Amino acid sequence: MFRIISLVALSATGTAFVHPGALHTTRDFERINTHVTNGDEPWNTAWTLLTTSKFAQSSYLPSPKATVYRGANGVDTENYPSLYRDTAAAYQLAIRWKVTNDTSYADAAVNILSSWAMTLTAIDGTSDKYLASGLYGYQMANAAEIMSDYSGWASRNKTATATMLSDIFASMNMLFLEEHNGNDYYHYYANWDQCNLASLLAIGIFTDNQTMYDYALDYFRSGPSNGALPVFAIENYTVTESGSNKILTQGQEAGRDQGHATLDMALLGIIAQQAYNQGDDLFSTYSNEILNAAEYVGKYNVGYDVPYTMYESYEGNQTVISNSSRGEIRPGFELLSAHYGQLKGLDSSWTDAYRNMVNANSTDGVEGGGGNYASTSGGFDALGFGTLLYRIS
Ligand SMILES: *[C@@H]1O[C@H](CO)[C@@H](O)[C@H](O)[C@H]1NC(C)=O
Ligand SMILES: *[C@@H]1O[C@H](CO)[C@@H](O)[C@H](O)[C@H]1NC(C)=O
Ligand SMILES: *[C@@H]1O[C@H](CO)[C@@H](O)[C@H](O)[C@H]1NC(C)=O
Ligand SMILES: *[C@@H]1O[C@H](CO)[C@@H](O)[C@H](O)[C@H]1NC(C)=O
Ligand SMILES: *[C@@H]1O[C@H](CO)[C@@H](O)[C@H](O)[C@H]1NC(C)=O
Ligand SMILES: *[C@@H]1O[C@H](CO)[C@@H](O)[C@H](O)[C@H]1NC(C)=O
Ligand SMILES: *[C@@H]1O[C@H](CO)[C@@H](O)[C@H](O)[C@H]1NC(C)=O
Numbered sequence: 001m002f003r004i005i006s007l008v009a010l011s012a013t014g015t016a017f018v019h020p021g022a023l024h025t026t027r028d029f030e031r032i033n034t035h036v037t038n039g040d041e042p043w044n045t046a047w048t049l050l051t052t053s054k055f056a057q058s059s060y061l062p063s064p065k066a067t068v069y070r071g072a073n074g075v076d077t078e079n080y081p082s083l084y085r086d087t088a089a090a091y092q093l094a095i096r097w098k099v100t101n102d103t104s105y106a107d108a109a110v111n112i113l114s115s116w117a118m119t120l121t122a123i124d125g126t127s128d129k130y131l132a133s134g135l136y137g138y139q140m141a142n143a144a145e146i147m148s149d150y151s152g153w154a155s156r157n158k159t160a161t162a163t164m165l166s167d168i169f170a171s172m173n174m175l176f177l178e179e180h181n182g183n184d185y186y187h188y189y190a191n192w193d194q195c196n197l198a199s200l201l202a203i204g205i206f207t208d209n210q211t212m213y214d215y216a217l218d219y220f221r222s223g224p225s226n227g228a229l230p231v232f233a234i235e236n237y238t239v240t241e242s243g244s245n246k247i248l249t250q251g252q253e254a255g256r257d258q259g260h261a262t263l264d265m266a267l268l269g270i271i272a273q274q275a276y277n278q279g280d281d282l283f284s285t286y287s288n289e290i291l292n293a294a295e296y297v298g299k300y301n302v303g304y305d306v307p308y309t310m311y312e313s314y315e316g317n318q319t320v321i322s323n324s325s326r327g328e329i330r331p332g333f334e335l336l337s338a339h340y341g342q343l344k345g346l347d348s349s350w351t352d353a354y355r356n357m358v359n360a361n362s363t364d365g366v367e368g369g370g371g372n373y374a375s376t377s378g379g380f381d382a383l384g385f386g387t388l389l390y391r392i393s
Contacts, residue, residue: 002088021277022145024204032388036099040274046366046388055371056092057362064119071126083136084380086112088370090143091383098146106150113144117164121196130176134195139383170203170212177219180229183227189316190252191228191260194267201274201355210361217280220271226252233289235309248306249292253390255311255318258301259325265294266382270340283339287288291340301327329358334367334386342392377381
């Protein structure tokens with residue numbers, strides 16, 4: 001049904017997908033460029049943070065691997081940092097090109113993507129290989145999508161990148177969502193499904209694969225396992241704050257730890273933003289459930305108590321909300337605040353409060369990206385730079 005709506009909306013352009021149109025559209029880049037050109041704050045500071053990133057330099061050279069290993073399997077040496085660093089670089093360089101039109105950044109970005117496409121044959125390790133397929137799949141596809149209209153990207157190399165994303169990443173994304181590595185639907189926490197769904201959406205868009213895109217959209221709306229929105233949302237609570245009612249939604253990882261609870265929100269924002277740019281509004285699905293879940297996570301992580309219902313996880317019953325890593329600093333909430341608070345004018349006060357707490361943790365007061373947080377994988381789970389990329393006002 002959602003396809004019919006989109007086809008009507010898209011028939012004017014005659015193409016199935018908007019390009020660039022995963023996390024960012026041409027209109028977004030125009031807004032960003034205007035703010036940067038005018039020296040407006042906080043965009044100007046956010047732009048400086050990006051341009052001083054070591055991953056956003058045209059001298060950046062990739063270290064592609066034939067097989068990427070994530071997860072210590074006792075045999076192979078983990079080498080996946082090369083993939084997340086190179087992917088962060090491709091993305092940051094792609095943005096730098098879009099905002100400046102300086103092709104030295106474009107050439108460096110497509111060199112990273114093309115080099116991986118010519119080298120990578122498999123992603124392996126432990127079950128963690130499915131985190132790699134999801135996280136780095138959506139990230140690489142987003143870098144590729146930004147570069148999709150760069151005339152200097154040799155068509156053979158662009159096709160090779162699409163083939164790598166489809167054959168290696170998307171195949172693993174599908175396999176994970178269908179089979180969960182041989183486990184039942186409740187075994188893997190929500191972020192595993194969510195990153196693989198984000199990847200399928202992004203690869204579907206970049207490769208113009210409607211079947212892939214529709215599969216991910218359907219799965220997210222009504223799929224059987226923890227990353228699907230109806231399964232992810234454990235309980236709704238109506239709370240009264242300053243005289244008005246607000247709904248807080250407990251997410252699937254609340255009783256596990258706050259590092260993963262905040263990661264889930266970053267991934268939900270990515271899923272919804274990618275679909276939104278193709279005309280499918282998942283932000284509003286189930287009465288803005290993503291906002292309600294972000295409000296819950298935001299409120300608890302900035303230091304206030306929230307209601308909680310026992311959750312039966314595969315590891316046992318989680319009877320109280322987990323305070324492990326409470327106050328975790330993670331990028332991702334700029335996107336949520338921008339969409340719900342600024343674009344839609346909804347009450348996103350706890351989402352904004354968490355965003356502000358994350359930003360206050362940086363010396364610049366803006367959201368950073370890959371390389372600005374932990375140097376280990378967690379610092380690269382989200383592409384970040386949300387103050388620059390999503391903030392409207
Ligand atoms: C970059 O090129 C595009 C398309 O030609 C143009 O619309 C935009 O204004 C340019 N931006 C800059 C910063 O030169
Ligand atoms: C394809 O990409 C590789 C790696 O960046 C580069 O060496 C090669 O020149 C590119 N091919 C063409 C035709 O531009
Ligand atoms: C499109 O995606 C589906 C999986 O959803 C896959 O089976 C198919 O091979 C893809 N098509 C192309 C042309 O890659
Ligand atoms: C939470 O509320 C939304 C919107 O009404 C609803 O779709 C969803 O099923 C509710 N979830 C739970 C767990 O009650
Ligand atoms: C978890 O809680 C459920 C519902 O109260 C109960 O049936 C189950 O036995 C509990 N499991 C464990 C391992 O305590
Ligand atoms: C964190 O939660 C544990 C388990 O519920 C509890 O014992 C501990 O007091 C809590 N710590 C803080 C700082 O709230
Ligand atoms: C950011 O958070 C970390 C961990 O909580 C803390 O150690 C550090 O001092 C904070 N930095 C700033 C600038 O607030």
